[in-house]
Amino acid sequence: MLVCAAPESQAETLLAHIGQDAVIALLTEATEGDGYVDIKHAPVRYTLNLQKRTETTIERFGLTGQLFGLPGRDMAFVVERVQPDPDPSKDAGDVLTLEVAQAVAEAASYVPEEDWVRRQLTALEEAAQLPLVLAGQAFANHERQWLAWQAEQDARPYEVETEGVICS
Structure with a gap:
């Protein structure tokens, strides 16, 4: 999975401050049920609620952005917004658990024809109405x-x- 901040976004500054290695570490620690997807948009909107733990505190924040497919069955998550202490009771969409073999801090461009993630999620939504x-x-x-x-x-x-x- 390629992960990057959207250019000239609020997330770009904050994620640069945290550091790419820290962001990748947080993403790999995400657990089942931490991610929410909203497929009404193209590319789909993805919100990932994370926790940063120290010995004395637990910081909660959400990463919101675009999730889309790339050639070779890779995915990209372009973070547009970092939301401090997200409300876990607020509906951010349907729960989506991703198993990622490797997260890499690298920019990616959205190409609608290559977005296999949106096609798969749309097919699942349509199948739910059969x-x-x-x-x-x-x-x-x-x-x-x-x-x-x-x-x-x-x-x-x-x-x-x-x-x-x-x-x-």
């Missing part, structure tokens, strides 16, 4: 509701009287 997938989701929701109803029925107290069983 009748078979929707039927599976409806079945799973029905099963959850039925199990909750069953648990409620099991928890109801019963009293036995001479004329039969009364449910209170």
